[in-house]
Amino acid sequence: MFSLKTGEWEGPVLSSYGIHLVRVFERLEGRMPLLSEVRSEAENDWRYARRQEANAAAYQRLRERYEVVFEKEESVP
Secondary structure, three states, X not given: OOOOOEOOEEEEXXXXXXXXXXXXXXXXXXXXXXXXXXXXXXHHHHHHHHHHHHHHHHHHHHHHOOOOOOOOOOOOO
């Protein structure tokens, strides 16, 4: 994609979603966003990660409280 020229159609371009015709309308320089621009999303991501860790720990504690035994079934003639 980085080699495509602005304003020209290119294709077919193969992706994991299929085959596409692509046209680049504009190129913008990348930049590091300000914290104020991404704070809410970063906090939500952090909360989600902590929640996932807490859930995993809780599930592990539950699994440690029980013993699961699989009895071998006898052959049926």
